[in-house]
Every structure is written in structure tokens, then in C-alpha cells.
Amino acid sequence: MNAPVRHFLPRHPGVVRLGAVILILIAWEIAARWFIDPLFISPPSRVFASLGTVWQTNGVPAALRLTFFELAVAFAISVVIGLVVGLAVGLQPFARRSMMPIILLLYGLPQITILPIFILYFGIGAASKIAFGATHGTFPIIITVVAGVQNLKPILLTSARSMGASRWHILRWVIFPHMIPSFFAGMRLGMTGVLLGVLLAELYVSTAGIGHFTTLFTENFDPTKLFGLIAMLAAMAIALNEIVRRAETRFGRWR
Amino acid sequence: MARRDERAARIGSHLVQAGFLLAVLILWYLATNRWGVNRLLLPNPISVWHQLLDVLRTGEYLPDLRVTLTELAVAFVLAMTSGTIVGYFVSRSRYAIRVFDPLFAGIYSIPIILFLPLYVLFFGLGPASKIALGTTISFFPIVLSTIAGFGNVDRIFVTAARSMGASDYRLFRYVLVPAALPVILTGLRMGFTVALLSIIGSETIASLAGLGHHIVELAEGMDMPRMFAYIAFVVVIAALLNGIVSFLEARGRRRG
Amino acid sequence: MTAGDIAVRIKGVSHQFGEAGEAQHVRALLDTSLDIARGELLCLIGPSGCGKSTLLNVIGGLLAPTSGAVEVAGKPVRGPMPHEIAFVFQENALFPWNTIVENVRLGMLFQGVPKAAHETRAKRSLEAVGLADFAHHYPGQLSGGMRQRAALARALSLETEILLMDEPFGALDEQTRMILGEDLSVLLARTEKTIVFVTHSLGEAVFLADRVAVFSARPGTIKKIIRVDEPHPRKPDFATSEKFAALRNELYALLHDEIRKAVSEAAGARVAGADGGAS
Numbered sequence: 001m002n003a004p005v006r007h008f009l010p011r012h013p014g015v016v017r018l019g020a021v022i023l024i025l026i027a028w029e030i031a032a033r034w035f036i037d038p039l040f041i042s043p044p045s046r047v048f049a050s051l052g053t054v055w056q057t058n059g060v061p062a063a064l065r066l067t068f069f070e071l072a073v074a075f076a077i078s079v080v081i082g083l084v085v086g087l088a089v090g091l092q093p094f095a096r097r098s099m100m101p102i103i104l105l106l107y108g109l110p111q112i113t114i115l116p117i118f119i120l121y122f123g124i125g126a127a128s129k130i131a132f133g134a135t136h137g138t139f140p141i142i143i144t145v146v147a148g149v150q151n152l153k154p155i156l157l158t159s160a161r162s163m164g165a166s167r168w169h170i171l172r173w174v175i176f177p178h179m180i181p182s183f184f185a186g187m188r189l190g191m192t193g194v195l196l197g198v199l200l201a202e203l204y205v206s207t208a209g210i211g212h213f214t215t216l217f218t219e220n221f222d223p224t225k226l227f228g229l230i231a232m233l234a235a236m237a238i239a240l241n242e243i244v245r246r247a248e249t250r251f252g253r254w255r
Numbered sequence: 256m257a258r259r260d261e262r263a264a265r266i267g268s269h270l271v272q273a274g275f276l277l278a279v280l281i282l283w284y285l286a287t288n289r290w291g292v293n294r295l296l297l298p299n300p301i302s303v304w305h306q307l308l309d310v311l312r313t314g315e316y317l318p319d320l321r322v323t324l325t326e327l328a329v330a331f332v333l334a335m336t337s338g339t340i341v342g343y344f345v346s347r348s349r350y351a352i353r354v355f356d357p358l359f360a361g362i363y364s365i366p367i368i369l370f371l372p373l374y375v376l377f378f379g380l381g382p383a384s385k386i387a388l389g390t391t392i393s394f395f396p397i398v399l400s401t402i403a404g405f406g407n408v409d410r411i412f413v414t415a416a417r418s419m420g421a422s423d424y425r426l427f428r429y430v431l432v433p434a435a436l437p438v439i440l441t442g443l444r445m446g447f448t449v450a451l452l453s454i455i456g457s458e459t460i461a462s463l464a465g466l467g468h469h470i471v472e473l474a475e476g477m478d479m480p481r482m483f484a485y486i487a488f489v490v491v492i493a494a495l496l497n498g499i500v501s502f503l504e505a506r507g508r509r510r511g
Numbered sequence: 512m513t514a515g516d517i518a519v520r521i522k523g524v525s526h527q528f529g530e531a532g533e534a535q536h537v538r539a540l541l542d543t544s545l546d547i548a549r550g551e552l553l554c555l556i557g558p559s560g561c562g563k564s565t566l567l568n569v570i571g572g573l574l575a576p577t578s579g580a581v582e583v584a585g586k587p588v589r590g591p592m593p594h595e596i597a598f599v600f601q602e603n604a605l606f607p608w609n610t611i612v613e614n615v616r617l618g619m620l621f622q623g624v625p626k627a628a629h630e631t632r633a634k635r636s637l638e639a640v641g642l643a644d645f646a647h648h649y650p651g652q653l654s655g656g657m658r659q660r661a662a663l664a665r666a667l668s669l670e671t672e673i674l675l676m677d678e679p680f681g682a683l684d685e686q687t688r689m690i691l692g693e694d695l696s697v698l699l700a701r702t703e704k705t706i707v708f709v710t711h712s713l714g715e716a717v718f719l720a721d722r723v724a725v726f727s728a729r730p731g732t733i734k735k736i737i738r739v740d741e742p743h744p745r746k747p748d749f750a751t752s753e754k755f756a757a758l759r760n761e762l763y764a765l766l767h768d769e770i771r772k773a774v775s776e777a778a779g780a781r782v783a784g785a786d787g788g789a790s
Contacts, residue, residue, distance in 0.1 A: 013353040040377045098271035110493045112456040116474035159604035164593025165621035177608040196366045214372040237365040254608040
């Protein structure tokens with residue numbers, strides 16, 4: 001390796017990372033083209049080329065739009081409920097002591113086991129996906145909001161009291177700004193939960209939505225279209241995660 | 256004075272918790288027996304209980320449990336091996352950590368369960384696809400915590416050991432491993448939990464056997480009491496497994 | 512002292528934490544009485560755990576004593592009195608999510624100062640402590656010494672008669688303490704505040720105080736009050752004078768045995784498994 005390159009790479013690990021990803025893509029391409037039955041794996045080049053066909057398949061754009069809608073609504077519900085419950089529990093010491101163990105217990109349950117119940121109750125449409133996503137997203141937000149209210153340094157409360165702050169003053173100017181970084185961190189976890197919940201529900205329902213198409217492409221042994229669809233969903237997930245992460249960096253930190 | 260208030264608050268909170276659970280059970284009973292909630296939606300808690308006892312008695316759960324546990328064991332062992340090895344070698348170079356850690360973290364941030372259909376396409380509906388997905392998902396928390404564990408060993412320990420003439424192997428065995436172990440154990444516990452959840456999840460979505468699949472079967476047969484019973488059973492099994500793993504983690508941390 | 516000259520009257524204050532017989536039981540203060548004159552700077556000094564911070568909190572209304580009472584400006588103290596008393600704590604009590612000037616203004620908001628006055632008062636107090644150029648910085652961006660200056664500015668902007676300072680320079684290095692002590696003396700010569708100042712440092716007590724109340728080891732009570740007859744603002748060369756050395760030696764003599772007592776009691780308590788409480 002000549003000198004300039006040797007000095008460039010150490011300072012840009014991102015480039016090396018990109019290089020590693022490209023290497024994997026190349027390996028995948030080679031394996032898929034020459035070594036593996038095209039019935040099972042499709043090379044990235046073909047997947048990329050047929051993204052257009054996937055999009056034009058009847059019903060796919062609508063299913064993707066619906067999924068996005070479900071994610072947005074589930075996230076909004078999680079944030080609202082998470083913030084309200086989190087504040088209610090976090091601010092009242094007795095409520096926190098009695099309710100937190102119950103909340104943590106519910107959070108620890110494998111919610112995937114009750115997915116069939118959600119579908120039975122709410123049907124195969126958007127409602128069940130939103131509900132299932134919301135249950136996954138609410139708990140992390142409650143827990144982080146409670147933690148954010150909890151770990152306030154007592155000296156800050158004492159100081160505010162000594163200056164004559166009323167209960168409202170303390171809530172608005174001390175507790176609330178202190179809790180904001182935790183709240184944004186919670187939202188990041190909440191988005192991860194919502195993504196998991198909604199996508200699990202979508203994959204489970206094979207008669208409508210995304211699940212219909214994943215089942216269709218799988219049964220027809222069409223790895224190209226299947227991977228294309230999954231790639232689109234993954235892109236959606238990455239984009240949403242990124243939005244919440246950026247929001248956390250911008251609003252969720254005190255400088 | 257403060258002590259008495261403290262004790263009262265503690266008792267009070269336990270009462271609230273007990274009261275909550277009791278209220279849920281009572282409401283459930285009333286809803287199905289008095290208020291005419293559709294039995295197709297919410298089964299009678301008493302019949303759920305009977306079904307649960309029946310499931311346990313007949314041992315009907317055994318083949319499914321065996322399938323799920325096998326899948327779990329294989330997936331976890333594969334993830335543990337690959338995760339710790341890859342994690343150790345990445346951790347040896349600061350630069351490698353900077354390259355790969357964000358990459359692993361980034362991939363882990365999306366729900367990898369998305370790729371289940373691809374695994375089903377490649378491996379079929381049998382245990383292989385569940386194992387493959389379980390291994391994939393479980394790999395990430397393990398590799399990330401291994402990198403963190405070995406990567407954050409305080410340099411001073413390495414310096415001190417080297418100055419006393421420790422060989423590479425001795426350094427690894429007596430300094431690096433004990434120092435990194437607590438973090439790695441936590442990662443292993445998380446990997447186990449995540450493997451269990453993803454295996455039950457993939458059994459629910461696309462499978463021919465296993466605990467998750469059985470719940471779906473009961474749902475499709477609209478056998479509500481038995482389904483509820485089975486769900487309760489699976490929840491208890493999951494809690495047991497997680498409890499065992501947490502206990503092992505705590506023990507490992509104390510000794511290390 | 513005539514009644515009108517007394518800013519704070521402490522009458523027979525005792526305080527204990529926890530109940531007798533419990534593991535956390537600590538008798539922090541025992542029957543302490545003291546009159547603090549208007550406009551004087553009184554230092555409370557004593558070994559660790561002798562109750563000086565506890566007494567400060569009782570004066571400020573942050574803690575209700577198990578027995579005894581405190582009167583401030585003739586009124587009994589029953590809770591925080593933000594219009595009469597302002598605090599400066601040892602721990603960093605600035606809100607990290609607000610800038611310095613926002614912190615100062617928030618104090619005035621809490622106290623109830625009309626919004627119109629915020630700007631001028633904030634500017635004035637920040638200039639008084641020398642932080643006018645750092646008004647829009649966050650506490651995290653400043654050094655420890657500057658943070659305590661900011662805390663002082665916030666307390667000053669409340670324009671209270673009484674200032675309670677609980678080891679405000681305790682977390683700072685000696686050089687910073689020296690400078691801040693000199694600046695504090697200059698600042699307070701200009702105002703007529705009554706200041707109660709808790710410290711561990713003998714030199715700091717002699718340099719700053721008009722009177723020094725020396726506490727015994729736990730349970731704390733006032734052993735002796737020493738008067739320092741030197742006008743404010745105190746010049747830096749006061750610290751090297753003979754008068755200073757003599758007073759400092761007197762303090763040392765009074766405190767030495769108490770400190771030894773406190774240290775051996777703390778060691779014994781640690782061995783027995785209990786842990787101390789107040790200071």
C-alpha cells in the first residue's frame with residue numbers, strides 16, 4: 001500500500017466499513033451466481049434490478065404505505081401513553097414503588113405468545129398491527145421516563161425549594177428539562193419496539209398486508225422479489241430509526 | 256419515625272401489587288361468567304385452568320417443547336461460539352473496533368426477524384430456519400458485548416501483567432478473560448433471551464412444530480381455553496429459562 | 512446586641528436523625544444557641560459530623576429540628592424563606608440544562624421577582640462575581656470555581672438579607688479557594704448581608720469571618736466563639752500577618768482534640784457496621 005493510502009485509511013474507519021460491506025456484497029453476488037441454486041438465493045445485482053418490478057406488483061405499494069402508517073400511529077400512541085404513565089408513576093413515590101414491579105413484570109413477558117390473540121381480537125387489518133406495535137413500544141418509554149424523573153440529583157430539588165419554587169415551578173423548570181434526555185432515549189427504544197411489534201404482526205398475517213406478499217414470494221420460490229420487498233422494509237426501519245436517533249442527538253442532550 | 260413510614264410504604268406497595276393481580280383475576284371471572292363477554296374472545300378462567308392442568312398431565316407439550324429447546328440450544332451455542340470468537344479478534348485492534356462495532360450495532364438496530372421469510376425460503380419450514388434465524392439474531396448482542404468486554408479492559412492491568420513477564424496465553428487467561436467476563440456474561444444472557452424470543456416468534460409465524468406453532472394451531476382451531484392455557488405455560492417456561500440464565504450470569508459474575 | 516441588630520436567633524436547637532436504638536441513629540446537634548448580628552459574617556467550623564451543615568439547613572428552613580427553634584428577622588422559621596434567605600451549596604446546584612444567566616433568572620422566577628427586573632439584576636450579579644462574559648455558557652463548560660461564582664451570583668440576585676453558604680469552596684483546589692475568598696470579602700464589604708459560612712478550613716475561617724463559632728465533635732455544640740477584629744474588605748496581606756497566625760493557632764488548639772475524637776469515633780463506627788449521617 002503506498003504512503004498516502006496508508007495514512008488515509010486509519011483516519012476514515014467509515015470507508016473501511018463501507019469496503020467491508022461491499023466485500024460481503026461481492027461474495028454474495030459470486031455465491032449466488034455460480035454456487036447456489038437460484039431458487040434459494042438471488043444475487044444482489046438481480047435484486048437491485050428488479051426492485052422496480054416488486055414495486056409494480058399489484059398491492060405492494062399499498063401494503064408498504066399501510067405498514068408505514070401503522071408504524072407511525074403505533075409510535076405516536078406509545079409516546080403519549082408512555083409519557084403520561086411514566087410521569088404519573090415517576091412523580092409519585094408510592095405509585096412508583098407499587099406499580100414499577102408490575103410494569104417490569106409485564107415488560108418481561110414474551111409478548112410474541114399473545115400475537116394470535118391480538119389478531120383474533122383486532123382482525124387482520126391495521127388495528128391489530130398498531131395495537132401489537134404499541135404494546136411493544138410503550139414499556140421502554142414508561143421505564144425510561146420513570147428513570148429520568150428518578151435520577152434527579154436531590155441537591156437540585158433542595159436548591160429550587162430554597163429559592164421558593166412552587167410545585168408547578170419544580171415540575172416545569174427542574175423535573176421536566178431533566179427528564180428530556182431520558183425521554184428521547186426512551187423514544188429511540190420505543191421505536192425499536194414498535195418496529196418489532198408491527199413487523200411481527202405483519203409477517204404473521206399471511207392473508208393481508210406485507211405478510212401476504214412474503215408468503216406469496218416464498219411459496220413461489222422467488223427470492224429476488226422477496227429480498228427486494230424485505231430490503232424496502234429494512235430501509236423503512238433504518239430510516240425511522242435514524243430519524244429518532246437524530247432527534248435524540250439534537251434535542252435530547254444538554255450541551 | 257421515618258423507619259415506620261418506610262415499612263408502611265413497603266407493605267402498602269406490596270398490597271397494591273397483590274390487589275392488582277387479584278383485581279385482574281376477579282374482573283376476568285366476572286367478564287366471562289356474569290357480564291356475558293363472548294367466550295370466543297375471552298375464555299372462562301376456570302376452564303383455562305382445567306385445560307392447563309390437562310396439558311401438564313398429558314404431557315402433550317413434550318414434543319413441542321423438545322423441538323423448541325433443541326432449536327434454542329443449537330442456535331445459542333452457535334451464536335455464543337461465533338460471537339465470542341469474532342468479538343475477541345475484533346477487540347484486539349482499536350481500529351477494527353472502530354470499523355466493525357458501529358456496523359454490528361447498526362445491523363442489530365433493525366428487526367432481523369424481517370429476514371425470516373428468506374430463511375424459510377432457503378431452509379424450509381423445519382427447525383433449520385428457526386435455528387439459523389435464532390443464531391443470526393443472537394450473534395449480535397454477544398459479539399457487541401465481547402468487543403466491549405475485551406476492548407474496555409483497563410490498560411493498566413495489561414501493563415502490570417506484561418511488566419511481570421506474562422506470556423500471551425497467561426495474559427489472556429488470567430487478565431483479559433476475568434476482566435472482560437462480567438460484560439460478556441451479560442451479553443450472553445441477552446443473547447439467550449433474544450434467541451428464545453426470536454425462536455418462539457419464528458415458530459409462530461412460519462413453522463410446523465414447536466411451542467409457538469402449537470399456540471397458532473390452537474388459535475386457528477378457535478380452542479380458546481386451551482390456547483390461553485398453552486400461552487400461560489409457554490410464558491412460565493420462558494420465565495424459568497430466563498431466570499436460570501440470569502442466575503448463572505450472577506453466579507458467573509461473582510466468581511469472576 | 513439590641514433586638515433590632517439580630518438577624519438570626521438560634522434557641523436551643525438539637526437534632527437527631529433516626530430513632531434511638533436504630534442503626535441509622537445520629538445525634539447531630541445538641542442544644543445549640545447563638546445570636547447572629549445583622550451584617551456580620553459568621554463562620555461555623557468543626558470536625559466532620561459535628562452538625563454544622565445540619566445547623567445551616569435548620570436556619571434556612573430546609574430541616575425542622577427535633578427540638579429548639581430559629582427566628583429570622585423576628586419571625587420563626589417554619590420552612591424555606593426565599594425572600595430572606597439564599598443558599599450557596601457545596602455541591603454543584605446549578606441546573607445543567609440551562610445557561611448561567613438562565614440559572615440566575617430561574618432563581619428570581621422561583622422567588623417571585625417581577626419579570627421586568629430579571630435582566631438588570633442578573634447582569635448586575637454576574638458582573639459582581641466577574642462572570643459577565645460567561646453568561647451564555649452552560650455549567651458543564653465552566654471550571655469548578657466559575658460554577659461556584661455562578662451559584663453565588665444566583666444567590667445574590669435574590670437580594671436577600673441573609674446568605675447561607677455550606678462549604679461553597681470545599682470542592683475546589685486551594686489556589687482557587689484563596690482567590691474566591693479574597694473576592695468574596697471584597698464583594699461583601701460592599702453589601703450589608705448577614706452571612707453564615709460553613710467551612711473546614713481554618714485559614715478560610717479566620718480570613719473571612721467576623722466571628723468564628725467552633726463546634727465540638729458529634730453531638731455538636733458550640734465550644735467557643737472567637738472574634739476576628741479586622742475590617743472588611745480583608746487585604747491579601749492579612750493572611751500573612753501575626754494576628755492571623757495567632758487566631759489560626761487558637762482555632763487549631765480548640766479543634767485538634769475534637770477532630771481526633773471525630774476520626775476515632777468514625778473509625779469505630781465503621782468497624783461496628785453502622786455508618787455516620789450528618790455533618
